[in-house]
Amino acid sequence: MAITFDQRPTVFGDRIIVTGTFAASDTSIDLSSMMGSVDVCIANLSTAESGVEVAGVELQPTLAVTFSGTTVTLGTFGAGGLAAPTNGGTFLAIGRRG
Numbered sequence: 001m002a003i004t005f006d007q008r009p010t011v012f013g014d015r016i017i018v019t020g021t022f023a024a025s026d027t028s029i030d031l032s033s034m035m036g037s038v039d040v041c042i043a044n045l046s047t048a049e050s051g052v053e054v055a056g057v058e059l060q061p062t063l064a065v066t067f068s069g070t071t072v073t074l075g076t077f078g079a080g081g082l083a084a085p086t087n088g089g090t091f092l093a094i095g096r097r098g
Helices: none
Strands: 010-012 015-022 028-030 035-045 052-054 057-059 062-068 071-078 081-083 089-097
Touching (some): 015 035
Antiparallel strands (some): 010 015, 028 071, 035 089, 052 057, 071 081
16 A cells, blocks of 8 residues: 655644545555544546446446545446556545544
């Protein structure tokens, strides 16, 4: 895992915004050292995932972002279901300070 956090999170009231990067094959981001709970997380791949051909149609995988407590889970939807991303990217999470 190669999760990195930007060194200057933004704090307003009891909320915090954390940004950072994840590497290819990273499937989770642990935010427990900075947050008590996650309200929202947005993630983007640095480059597009390679497509999968199904019945002659090329499908582009979509990045899925889910969270529970202080753990964010990443995956890509493709023809075979949910899989680890094959490319890295960036993320932004907003939550309640811990």
